[in-house]
Amino acid sequence: MKNRSRGLLAALVLASALPGAGVRAADAEPGTAWVENLSEPTDCAEFDNVYYTLTDQRVRAFQIDVSAPVYLNDLQTDETAPNFANCEAMKDDPKNKFTPKQITLYDDGETRVVGHTYAESWRAKGAEVVVGDKGESDLHLVQLFEKVDGKFIEYLVVYPFDGYWRAKPLPPERFPDAAYGTSFLVGPVETQHRPIVDISRLEIDPKAKLFRMTFARGGSAELKVSSVGRSRVLLDVLLQGPRVSPPAPFAAIRSMFVTPTNADAARINWRTTAGLYNAPIMEFKGANASEVRFDRIELSRHNTSAPDVTFRNFVTALGK
Numbered sequence: 001m002k003n004r005s006r007g008l009l010a011a012l013v014l015a016s017a018l019p020g021a022g023v024r025a026a027d028a029e030p031g032t033a034w035v036e037n038l039s040e041p042t043d044c045a046e047f048d049n050v051y052y053t054l055t056d057q058r059v060r061a062f063q064i065d066v067s068a069p070v071y072l073n074d075l076q077t078d079e080t081a082p083n084f085a086n087c088e089a090m091k092d093d094p095k096n097k098f099t100p101k102q103i104t105l106y107d108d109g110e111t112r113v114v115g116h117t118y119a120e121s122w123r124a125k126g127a128e129v130v131v132g133d134k135g136e137s138d139l140h141l142v143q144l145f146e147k148v149d150g151k152f153i154e155y156l157v158v159y160p161f162d163g164y165w166r167a168k169p170l171p172p173e174r175f176p177d178a179a180y181g182t183s184f185l186v187g188p189v190e191t192q193h194r195p196i197v198d199i200s201r202l203e204i205d206p207k208a209k210l211f212r213m214t215f216a217r218g219g220s221a222e223l224k225v226s227s228v229g230r231s232r233v234l235l236d237v238l239l240q241g242p243r244v245s246p247p248a249p250f251a252a253i254r255s256m257f258v259t260p261t262n263a264d265a266a267r268i269n270w271r272t273t274a275g276l277y278n279a280p281i282m283e284f285k286g287a288n289a290s291e292v293r294f295d296r297i298e299l300s301r302h303n304t305s306a307p308d309v310t311f312r313n314f315v316t317a318l319g320k
């Protein structure tokens with residue numbers, strides 16, 4: 001009960017403290033999300049066949065905890081190379097052409113933000129990315145770096161063209177290239193060829209480590225890096241403005257699973273008022289949960305060091 005109270009307090013502070021917050025602590029209460037499994041089987045380790053959505057129109061704030069896998073301290077070999085075996089049936093995405101570039105959007109010697117445009121993308125247009133007085137409308141990838149022991153370490157990326165995020169704890173010294181794994185989406189999730197969040201504008205405050213998203217379908221959200229370390233990255237999310245109609249999930253994950261030892265996410269753990277449960281990632285049906293975690297307990301030969309992802313501290317606003 002003590003841990004639950006601390007988590008709720010953190011969420012209430014988030015809801016009342018972030019700029020432009022539409023939820024006051026006095027009006028907030030702990031909530032749940034309907035977690036639904038929309039995954040499909042695959043034999044391709046590079047296809048995101050794991051797809052879970054989180055839905056509840058009342059949720060206004062929540063936390064994402066991206067943490068090192070339980071076996072990381074004992075890991076001897078990290079497998080991070082791609083494996084395109086059995087990938088003949090991967091979807092043939094549209095191919096829109098761009099002029100490749102790399103641009104440093106911000107660098108104060110401690111924090112660095114870098115943007116990339118690739119030669120092609122499946123979408124023709126993405127979010128306008130704004131950092132201070134710099135604005136770019138064709139960035140496919142934005143990276144966030146932190147200087148640790150004299151070196152810049154990347155720990156968070158966002159794809160402005162389709163609203164995907166990935167995070168990872170600062171890597172251990174023996175695995176400096178520790179892998180990303182499960183991706184997550186924040187905002188009104190919809191399907192445009194594949195699941196996306198359509199962000200029209202992404203404003204980044206590097207000093208505050210704050211990302212403000214304005215959505216094409218209406219409303220906005222703020223994602224703030226509240227802490228980053230060797231064991232985890234904590235992200236606080238505040239959802240603002242009117243919700244879309246018809247209702248859409250406010251978050252989702254995309255990941256991959258072929259077998260328990262060839263997966264970026266192999267198990268789901270969820271908490272309800274009745275207790276804590278877990279199930280193989282492909283077998284879960286659906287539940288109202290106050291917390292949900294996607295993890296692995298067996299070593300995977302794909303992205304072995306990739307982190308677990310947990311959604312918790314759902315907060316709702318009364319009378320909204």
